[in-house]
Amino acid sequence: MHCSSGEGETLEQRVRTAHYLYLTALMRVEALESEARPGAGVSEYEATRIDHELQFRLLRALLAQLGYVPRGLTKRCEIQREITAEATVVASRAESRQEWSARATMRAGTSIRSA
Secondary structure: OOOEOOOOOEHHHHHHHHHHHHHHHHHHHHHHHHOOOOOOOHHHHHHHHHHHHHHHHHHHHHHHHHOOOOOOOOOHHHHHHHHHHHHHHHHHHHHHHHHHHHHHHHHHHHHHHHO
16 A cells, blocks of 8 residues: 655655654653653643644554554664764764863963963
């Protein structure tokens, strides 16, 4: 069954994308439930729950339209690897900025002393 949207994306591809978004939303809800963050207010939690519910409904509708569950849907561990990789990149960028700032401060300190 190869139904497609107007953009050339097959229904199966749309299901895969919806599943990824659903699973990501579910993991965000679980993370908020497991963290006792004082900064995470009720509104953040409610918005996350609503997003999860909407993603779930969309996934269900697409699966009903497709008529079967495709193989090879995204797994939690794959999303977790992506999150870890992104966090590593962000952390390394922050370290690079700190090192650059330290070198710039060092140079400024050296030039001030020599003046």
